[in-house]
Every structure is written in C-alpha cells, then in structure tokens.
Amino acid sequence: MRAVSRPSPERIRAIAQETGFDLVRFGPADPGKHGDRFLAWLEAGRHGEMHYLADNKERIVDPTKWRAGVRSAIALAVDYGGPAGELPGGGRVARYAVGRDYHRWLRDRVFQLRTKLEAAGLPFGSMNGGADAVPVLERALAVRAGIGFLAKSAMVISPTHGPYLQLAELLTGEELPPDPPAPGSCGTCTACLQACPTGAITAPFEIDARRCLSYTTIEQRGFVAPELRAAQGDWLFGCDVCLEVCPFTSMSRRAVAIGDDRPADLRPHRIVQTWALVDVLAMDEQRYEAEFTGTAMRRATRSGLRRNAAVVLGNRGDDAALPALLTALADGDPVVRGHAAWAVGQIAPGHEGLESARRREEDGRVREEIERAMDVS
Numbered sequence: 006m007r008a009v010s011r012p013s014p015e016r017i018r019a020i021a022q023e024t025g026f027d028l029v030r031f032g033p034a035d036p037g038k039h040g041d042r043f044l045a046w047l048e049a050g051r052h053g054e055m056h057y058l059a060d061n062k063e064r065i066v067d068p069t070k071w072r073a074g075v076r077s078a079i080a081l082a083v084d085y086g087g088p089a090g091e092l093p094g095g096g097r098v099a100r101y102a103v104g105r106d107y108h109r110w111l112r113d114r115v116f117q118l119r120t121k122l123e124a125a126g127l128p129f130g131s132m133n134g135g136a137d138a139v140p141v142l143e144r145a146l147a148v149r150a151g152i153g154f155l156a157k158s159a160m161v162i163s164p165t166h167g168p169y170l171q172l173a174e175l176l177t178g179e180e181l182p183p184d185p186p187a188p189g190s191c192g193t194c195t196a197c198l199q200a201c202p203t204g205a206i207t208a209p210f211e212i213d214a215r216r217c218l219s220y221t222t223i224e225q226r227g228f229v230a231p232e233l234r235a236a237q238g239d240w241l242f243g244c245d246v247c248l249e250v251c252p253f254t255s256m257s258r259r260a261v262a263i264g265d266d267r268p269a270d271l272r273p274h275r276i277v278q279t280w281a282l283v284d285v286l287a288m289d290e291q292r293y294e295a296e297f298t299g300t301a302m303r304r305a306t307r308s309g310l311r312r313n314a315a316v317v318l319g320n321r322g323d324d325a326a327l328p329a330l331l332t333a334l335a336d337g338d339p340v341v342r343g344h345a346a347w348a349v350g351q352i353a354p355g356h357e358g359l360e361s362a363r364r365r366e367e368d369g370r371v372r373e374e375i376e377r378a379m380d381v382s
C-alpha cells in the first residue's frame with residue numbers, strides 16, 4: 006500500500022503565507038489554563054450580554070467537545086494595522102472595521118487555505134476553520150502557538166507585528182510540531198491601563214467588557230450607561246486606544262501600506278470616506294441595508310450605530326448638529342430619541358426643543374433622558 010504523503014510543517018507554513026497570513030504557528034488545539042481564566046471571567050459576569058460565550062463555554066474550553074479528535078491548531082494572524090478610520094467631520098471607527106467585513110475576508114482566506122492544504126495532502130475533512138466561525142478561544146490558541154504574548158490589555162501582541170492582529174485558526178487531527186512561545190512581554194508598561202477612556206482594563210489582563218467601548222458601541226443593545234457616554238469621545242464604532250498607545254505598535258517591523266497599496270479588503274469603505282455623523286444618525290432602514298451590508302459595522306445594528314452617532318455628536322459639542330439631533334427627538338426608535346436628548350443636553354442644555362419632546366414622549370426611559378437634558382441647574 007502506498008504511504009499517504011503529508012505536507013511538511015514548512016510547506017504548511019509556506020502555503021499559509023502565500024494565502025495572505027502574515028504569521029503562521031503551530032500549537033495545541035485546546036486553550037490550556039486560559040480556559041480556566043475564561044470560565045472565571047464568565048462567572049464574574051464580565052461578558053455582559055454576550056450570551057453566546059456562556060452558551061458555548063464547554064466547547065470553547067474543550068474543542069474536542071464539538072469536534073472529536075482535534076489535536077493541533079494552525080494559528081494564523083493578519084496584521085491589519087494602518088491609518089485611523091475617521092469619518093469626514095469626525096467620528097472614529099476601529100481600524101479592524103474600516104474595510105470589508107473581516108468575518109468575510111478572513112474566513113475566505115481560512116477556507117482557501119484549508120482547500121490548498123487538503124490538495125497538498127492533509128486529509129480531507131480533518132480541519133475546521135476559525136475566524137469566528139467556530140467557538141474557540143482564539144487569543145489563547147494564538148498565544149499557545151507562539152503568534153504573540155498575552156498583553157495586559159488582554160490582546161495578543163506579536164513581537165514583530167505588534168497588536169493589530171486579526172486571528173484565525175485551523176484545527177486539525179494532525180500532530181504538528183509546536184512552535185516555541187513568542188518572546189516578549191509588557192514588562193513594567195501600563196500605558197493601556199492608564200489610557201483606557203472608560204477604565205475597562207480593571208487590572209493587568211482583566212477586561213470588564215461591560216465598560217469597554219468595543220462592547221458598548223458594538224455588542225450592547227439599547228441604552229448606554231450615562232456615565233460611559235462622555236468617555237466614548239469620538240468613537241462611533243469600537244475603540245483603538247489601548248492599541249494606539251501600545252509601544253509595540255510603533256515597534257512593529259511591518260511597513261504600513263496606505264492608499265492603493267493597501268490590500269483591497271483593508272481599504273476604507275466609502276461610508277468611512279464620505280459619510281458624516283449626521284448621515285449615520287438620520288439613516289433609514291433602506292439606506293442601512295444598502296450601505297452597511299458587507300461591513301463589520303453592521304454588527305452594531307442600525308439602532309446601535311444611530312445611538313453611537315448621537316453620543317459622538319453630543320461629545321463633539323458642535324451647534325451645527327442640533328437640527329439633526331432635534332429631528333431625532335421625534336424618531337421612531339426610543340434608543341435614538343433618548344441618546345439624541347442626551348446629546349442636545351450636552352450641546353445646548355435646556356434647549357426649548359426638549360420641552361416639546363418631553364410633552365409628547367410616552368416612553369418613561371426616554372422622558373427621563375429628556376428631563377436630565379433639560380436640567381440646567
């Protein structure tokens with residue numbers, strides 16, 4: 006019988022790099038001690054409304070529970086670092102979300118890689134793709150495989166590429182030789198803990214997602230706690246502050262490609278290039294469907310994006326936004342009305358438009374927001 010030929014680890018690495026992954030490492034398929042930390046984090050309720058994490062916890066800490074026989078992870082990373090995403094006239098978008106939806110392009114690359122590896126001799130069906138397609142602790146697998154070290158910001162930092170990494174993985178039943186841990190650590194640095202606008206990094210390696218803007222502006226539905234709104238600053242979607250202040254960002258050896266040199270998937274979407282915050286605030290369902298389909302920003306929902314736009318307009322304090330915010334006081338979405346009231350209160354406390362909105366408002370939560378915004382004492 007002819008022996009089945011398998012691609013060597015070097016060949017797997019080369020194929021993955023040809024497919025567009027900047028970093029390729031091999032490690033165990035399970036998260037090890039990071040699984041226990043994850044369970045304790047869930048137990049403390051720090052996942053907020055991300056119920057899918059609690060619902061899948063057993064499979065997340067033990068990947069063999071959803072796919073028997075997986076042994077190794079081919080850990081993958083794409084460095085997406087680049088210019089800040091900023092709408093004309095203000096409103097920032099986290100770098101990972103300025104282009105095409107990463108779920109799509111990253112998954113495309115993972116599936117391309119799987120197809121190529123199968124063609125090269127890794128057994129058909131032995132691998133399962135990541136990039137949020139399967140429930141795994143991506144950061145833990147990346148750290149265990151040596152993509153980078155776990156930083157105090159709870160991000161994975163590559164000593165060569167820095168912290169702007171999109172992580173993905175293929176899990177396989179093959180036994181692949183594990184790579185050594187990545188060198189480096191945060192050392193005595195605490196820049197991200199000090200710079201986080203909401204205090205979400207409660208201690209080194211500890212994130213309270215309920216306070217993190219990457220949660221409140223994206224995953225959270227409904228009203229955002231008033232005490233977090235000013236801290237949101239100019240962030241329309243997500244937040245990059247803990248990455249921007251990290252010294253490993255400037256130490257990254259990768260030259261950042263800009264303009265047409267940037268891979269097509271990472272180039273800023275026309276929303277980021279041409280929309281104003283008031284356009285986001287005013288967009289109807291039809292415009293949302295037409296423009297946001299295929300972007301990662303869609304994750305926040307139309308209601309969430311309009312809410313976020315109201316908060317940022319309030320934080321910017323620009324009188325020119327008042328007409329759009331006053332119009333939003335009559336919106337059909339109570340979340341938009343409530344945050345528009347807050348924003349009017351930031352720009353023009355006690356504005357007469359608030360009183361007429363209060364008189365017609367039937368939603369108790371929104372009325373409270375309006376009354377707070379009217380309070381000029």
Ligand code: SF4
Pocket residue numbers: 200201202203204205206212216217218219243244245246247248
């Ligand atoms: S993403 Fe922003 S809010 Fe969240 S931990 Fe980092 S700096 Fe803080």
Ligand code: SF4
Pocket residue numbers: 156157158190191194195196197198247250251252253
């Ligand atoms: S800013 Fe400093 S402490 Fe925070 S992740 Fe970067 S190196 Fe670590």
